[in-house]
Amino acid sequence: MSSIALNLRTRPSGRPGALGLGISTLWLSLIVLLPLAAVVVRSTEGGFDTFWNAVSSRQAVAALRFTLEVSLLSTLINAVCGTLIAWVLVRDRFRGKRLVNALIDLPFALPTIVAGLTLLALYGPRSPVGINVAFTQFAVLLALLFVTLPFVIRSVQPVLLELDRDMEEAAASLGARPGVIFARVIMPALLPAILSGAALAFARGVGEFGSVVLISGNVPFDTQVASVFVYKQIESDNPGGAAAVSVVLLGLSLLVLVAIRTAGAWGSRHER
Amino acid sequence: MSVDRPTRIGLRVVALGYLAVLLLVPVGLVFYRTFEKGLGFVWDSITTPAAIHALFLTLEVAAITVPLNAAFGVLAALALVRGRFPGRRLLDALIDLPFAISPVVVGLALLLVFGRTGWLGPALADAGIQVIFSVPGIVLATVFVSMPFVVREVAPVLKEIGEEQEQAAATLGAGAWQTFWRVTLPAVRWGLAYGVVLSTARAIGEFGAVSVVSGKIAGETETLTLLVEKRFQNFDLAGAYAASALLALIALGTLLAMSVIGARKSEA
Numbered sequence: 001m002s003s004i005a006l007n008l009r010t011r012p013s014g015r016p017g018a019l020g021l022g023i024s025t026l027w028l029s030l031i032v033l034l035p036l037a038a039v040v041v042r043s044t045e046g047g048f049d050t051f052w053n054a055v056s057s058r059q060a061v062a063a064l065r066f067t068l069e070v071s072l073l074s075t076l077i078n079a080v081c082g083t084l085i086a087w088v089l090v091r092d093r094f095r096g097k098r099l100v101n102a103l104i105d106l107p108f109a110l111p112t113i114v115a116g117l118t119l120l121a122l123y124g125p126r127s128p129v130g131i132n133v134a135f136t137q138f139a140v141l142l143a144l145l146f147v148t149l150p151f152v153i154r155s156v157q158p159v160l161l162e163l164d165r166d167m168e169e170a171a172a173s174l175g176a177r178p179g180v181i182f183a184r185v186i187m188p189a190l191l192p193a194i195l196s197g198a199a200l201a202f203a204r205g206v207g208e209f210g211s212v213v214l215i216s217g218n219v220p221f222d223t224q225v226a227s228v229f230v231y232k233q234i235e236s237d238n239p240g241g242a243a244a245v246s247v248v249l250l251g252l253s254l255l256v257l258v259a260i261r262t263a264g265a266w267g268s269r270h271e272r
Numbered sequence: 273m274s275v276d277r278p279t280r281i282g283l284r285v286v287a288l289g290y291l292a293v294l295l296l297v298p299v300g301l302v303f304y305r306t307f308e309k310g311l312g313f314v315w316d317s318i319t320t321p322a323a324i325h326a327l328f329l330t331l332e333v334a335a336i337t338v339p340l341n342a343a344f345g346v347l348a349a350l351a352l353v354r355g356r357f358p359g360r361r362l363l364d365a366l367i368d369l370p371f372a373i374s375p376v377v378v379g380l381a382l383l384l385v386f387g388r389t390g391w392l393g394p395a396l397a398d399a400g401i402q403v404i405f406s407v408p409g410i411v412l413a414t415v416f417v418s419m420p421f422v423v424r425e426v427a428p429v430l431k432e433i434g435e436e437q438e439q440a441a442a443t444l445g446a447g448a449w450q451t452f453w454r455v456t457l458p459a460v461r462w463g464l465a466y467g468v469v470l471s472t473a474r475a476i477g478e479f480g481a482v483s484v485v486s487g488k489i490a491g492e493t494e495t496l497t498l499l500v501e502k503r504f505q506n507f508d509l510a511g512a513y514a515a516s517a518l519l520a521l522i523a524l525g526t527l528l529a530m531s532v533i534g535a536r537k538s539e540a
Contacts, residue, residue: 020350023344025351092280107528109530230374251403253372261365
């Protein structure tokens with residue numbers, strides 16, 4: 001009896017739920033999973049050796065390595081700056097704060113190709129301030145900093161807003177200096193949010209294409225990132241090579257997603 | 273934490289300085305460069321036949337993609353939040369995939385399924401349907417990359433409103449569909465609207481995936497973002513800036529919609 005009652009209670013909208021499940025699973029499989037499966041299958045079509053040769057070619061290794069390095073560095077910088085900006089947006093008061101807050105999402109709303117062109121206008125050959133970093137590794141870093149800016153800010157902001165200030169005041173009344181309060185009271189509370197924002201930023205950085213393609217100059221062994229390498233392989237009619245490096249990128253994406261989920265589950269367990 | 277005034281102002285200066293150098297000054301400069309040559313030039317540049325075609329293609333793709341994403345998003349959110357089935361967590365995780373995957377990989381993946389030598393390409397070609405290097409391919413790529421937005425906005429709202437009102441409606445004799453249209457959908461409308469705005473912005477701005485599958489045929493499969501790239505590569509910098517400014521204006525409109533809808537959302 002009680003199990004029937006429970007069932008009734010948990011599924012009042014049983015039919016749209018079941019229908020939704022069927023349709024959304026089918027839709028996801030057809031548009032996302034089937035094509036991704038095709039990439040994996042294509043990468044190993046010539047056997048594992050073909051896959052390994054494509055992935056371990058000097059140019060592919062250089063591109064993957066630079067992609068990882070520059071994504072990590074940009075993630076690190078934006079984790080620090082993002083936390084700082086979130087703090088200023090929540091705790092500070094100044095004129096125009098709401099406008100600044102709204103503009104944080106600009107990198108999400110602006111098409112990536114426009115982002116690249118935008119950075120090139122200020123930091124390229126025609127720079128009005130005389131800084132020209134176009135076609136250097138620094139330019140790639142700049143592009144990634146731009147497109148991944150909102151992740152950490154938007155994940156830290158709500159946590160900071162909810163943060164109980166009593167603890168900080170208690171620490172202060174016990175004589176803790178602001179630096180200590182930040183490190184011992186605020187930081188531990190923000191860390192899960194910073195990490196999950198950073199993970200998303202890292203995943204975005206590893207796959208980023210549009211904002212990088214113009215400003216990097218695509219110099220092999222120097223400024224070529226993995227996504228541009230894949231693009232060049234597609235253009236030169238080498239889908240096998242493109243698929244092999246894509247599988248590595250896919251693996252990284254999955255790894256990041258799993259890490260975020262695990263961290264999220266861990267965090268919510270600790271909250272209770 | 274009550275920091276003293278100099279520290280607070282110092283932090284504020286660093287934060288705003290970072291935003292200015294990275295974000296505001298570059299975007300401002302693009303607008304300046306665009307209008308440097310006068311409004312007439314900009315107008316001519318975005319009303320060439322190629323530009324008008326690109327604009328309409330971009331809007332057409334968004335008009336097909338966004339409703340599909342909205343419908344999928346609401347259905348998937350309902351299934352994830354209200355459903356109890358094995359594999360729910362897996363589905364939940366898989367929905368985020370498009371956010372974590374490189375757009376170029378998305379393009380390649382679609383190429384390998386729908387391309388000339390792909391899994392389904394030959395069969396579709398026999399049926400007279402061309403997907404790659406044509407509009408359906410662009411739509412597929414755009415649907416792929418913008419798929420999670422609506423789900424991720426609607427699901428938390430569904431979770432928060434709970435099931436009591438739906439149960440009440442059911443008790444009073446409403447059918448499942450009636451409950452959905454009369455109770456559930458109105459309750460999630462601001463979350464849905466927010467997701468639709470994000471999805472629209474992404475659909476209009478998508479570049480990487482589209483540039484792989486579209487073939488970039490001028491006047492046929494060239495979207496606005498592809499036009500920006502082409503003009504830049506053809507050394508038509510002013511033309512590239514003009515098309516960029518148009519896209520940047522759309523982005524600013526998106527931000528405006530986000531803050532208006534975002535405020536409504538948090539009120540509700």
